[in-house]
Amino acid sequence: MATDSWAQAVDEQEAAAESIGSLQIKEKTEENGTTANATQLSSAAANTEGGGDNKTTDEDDSEDKAAQSLLNKLIRSNLVNNTNQVEVLQKDPNSPLYSVKSFEELRLKPQLLQGVYGMGFNRPSKIQETALPMMLAEPPQNLIAQSQSGTGKTAAFVLAMLSHVDPNNKFPQCLCVSPTYELALQTGKVIEQMGKYYPEVKLVYAIRGNKLQRGLKLEEQIVIGTPGTMLDWCSKLRFIDPKKIKVFVLDEADVMIATQGHQDQSIRIQRMLPKNCQMLLFSATFEESVWNFAQRIVPDPNIIKLKREEETLDTIKQYYVLCNNKEEKFQALCNLYGAITIAQAMIFCHTRKTAGWLAGELSREGHQVALLSGEMQVEQRAAVIERFRDGKEKVLVTTNVCARGIDVEQVSVVINFDMPVDKDGNPDNETYLHRIGRTGRFGKRGLAINMVDSKMSMNILNRIQEHFNKKIEKLDTDDLDEIEKIAS
Numbered sequence: 001m002a003t004d005s006w007a008q009a010v011d012e013q014e015a016a017a018e019s020i021g022s023l024q025i026k027e028k029t030e031e032n033g034t035t036a037n038a039t040q041l042s043s044a045a046a047n048t049e050g051g052g053d054n055k056t057t058d059e060d061d062s063e064d065k066a067a068q069s070l071l072n073k074l075i076r077s078n079l080v081n082n083t084n085q086v087e088v089l090q091k092d093p094n095s096p097l098y099s100v101k102s103f104e105e106l107r108l109k110p111q112l113l114q115g116v117y118g119m120g121f122n123r124p125s126k127i128q129e130t131a132l133p134m135m136l137a138e139p140p141q142n143l144i145a146q147s148q149s150g151t152g153k154t155a156a157f158v159l160a161m162l163s164h165v166d167p168n169n170k171f172p173q174c175l176c177v178s179p180t181y182e183l184a185l186q187t188g189k190v191i192e193q194m195g196k197y198y199p200e201v202k203l204v205y206a207i208r209g210n211k212l213q214r215g216l217k218l219e220e221q222i223v224i225g226t227p228g229t230m231l232d233w234c235s236k237l238r239f240i241d242p243k244k245i246k247v248f249v250l251d252e253a254d255v256m257i258a259t260q261g262h263q264d265q266s267i268r269i270q271r272m273l274p275k276n277c278q279m280l281l282f283s284a285t286f287e288e289s290v291w292n293f294a295q296r297i298v299p300d301p302n303i304i305k306l307k308r309e310e311e312t313l314d315t316i317k318q319y320y321v322l323c324n325n326k327e328e329k330f331q332a333l334c335n336l337y338g339a340i341t342i343a344q345a346m347i348f349c350h351t352r353k354t355a356g357w358l359a360g361e362l363s364r365e366g367h368q369v370a371l372l373s374g375e376m377q378v379e380q381r382a383a384v385i386e387r388f389r390d391g392k393e394k395v396l397v398t399t400n401v402c403a404r405g406i407d408v409e410q411v412s413v414v415i416n417f418d419m420p421v422d423k424d425g426n427p428d429n430e431t432y433l434h435r436i437g438r439t440g441r442f443g444k445r446g447l448a449i450n451m452v453d454s455k456m457s458m459n460i461l462n463r464i465q466e467h468f469n470k471k472i473e474k475l476d477t478d479d480l481d482e483i484e485k486i487a488s
């Protein structure tokens with residue numbers, strides 16, 4: 001699926017229908033199509049099924065988990081490193097625990113092994129070492145797996161689905177539900193890549209806009225889609241015989257439950273499946289609500305967890321600069337740039353408006369600036385981050401909402417143009433840590449500069465300092481010698 005054409009289609013559609021609300025655009029799309037293709041899917045890029053896109057232009061909107069997850073997938077090119085141990089809770093604690101160190105040990109079909117190596121995978125990731133033997137066991141075992149995004153979950157369940165289908169049987173045998181159609185498409189791409197040498201296995205997308213003839217019986221072995229459409233295809237429209245399903249995958253459970261209706265729809269699909277159907281559920285996080293949902297979807301599960309690698313402030317030098325307003329903050333920034341060499345910096349602002357203003361001012365000063373802004377489509381955001389990651393721009397100005405959960409490892413200087421606060425105006429410690437912290441593994445030294453322009457922001461800074469019990473030093477940006485010292 002060409003991301004370029006997808007993004008281009010979004011641009012064209014937006015240009016043509018500037019005054020049309022997103023809901024209208026979405027309806028129009030649904031009327032148009034009979035098959036699923038990239039152009040068709042483009043118009044409501046960050047939209048979730050059934051929810052409609054009623055977003056206001058307020059930057060402080062609640063985060064869009066699905067868009068964030070998609071963004072992470074689009075910009076990720078490698079496995080995320082994690083040095084923690086996998087925790088395993090087996091359904092039957094007496095059965096031996098298998099884990100594999102190579103793909104050969106899994107006795108995969110040769111076509112699949114070829115597909116795996118073709119993707120450049122040399123050995124199973126941490127989570128795959130334990131999850132794959134469970135998923136490929138006979139009789140099939142149910143699994144709930146939690147690990148942060150980028151640790152190889154998708155690749156694992158795609159391999160399991162491809163291993164379990166019988167290509168001679170021309171009917172659906174695996175169902176995979178995803179929270180949005182864009183996420184479903186990403187998983188579909190992985191199925192296509194991994195199944196490259198196994199062309200007998202076919203895939204179909206159960207997503208809105210993919211309208212099939214009534215009475216049709218699907219011949220594809222794998223169906224991937226969103227819960228609402230999947231449910232319709234299994235019940236009302238009967239394109240799928242749920243009794244013939246061998247594997248049911250529920251991906252991104254934490255994103256799923258954030259959308260109204262998805263939980264119920266998923267549970268209703270699950271209830272139609274045979275008792276011996278293998279149930280697999282994946283999630284990046286595991287709060288109570290996800291856990292409750294997981295238990296309703298997956299009976300007698302094996303459970304695998306991989307803790308997120310902790311970030312620390314230990315190798316970071318933290319400073320604050322006192323200013324009176326945003327113009328002074330900008331001046332302080334210019335002084336910093338004048339005194340020390342900053343290879344690449346990320347600058348965080350509280351609102352889109354400030355971010356836009358600052359990006360403008362900085363580029364007038366001759367900096368190569370990239371701006372990440374909330375009104376951009378997910379694909380456009382991914383393109384901006386990729387350019388920055390490739391060093392094409394040296395400064396990335398962004399709002400917190402846009403950059404949440406994004407890792408750009410090579411950045412050594414982080415500037416909080418505004419201090420991070422939550423909706424109630426309290427210090428957002430977690431965001432502060434994520435913006436400037438480093439995991440042990442990439443424990444390079446870093447520099448964090450906080451701009452303080454009011455009593456309130458000073459108070460936020462103090463509370464953050466207390467929370468982490470790490471001193472944030474004062475810095476006078478009018479004193480060149482002092483600035484030079486911080487870079488040494």
Ligand SMILES: Nc1ncnc2c1ncn2[C@@H]1O[C@H](COP(=O)(O)OP(=O)(O)OP(=O)(O)O)[C@@H](O)[C@H]1O
Nearest residue numbers: 077078079121123124125149150151152153154155
């Ligand atoms: N065994 C492996 N060896 C090398 N790379 C791998 C391996 N497994 C997966 N990858 C790659 O690592 C990246 C993350 O994998 P994957 O998408 O499966 O993770 P994930 O946990 O499902 O994350 P997300 O939920 O964000 O998609 C992808 O680029 C994938 O191709």
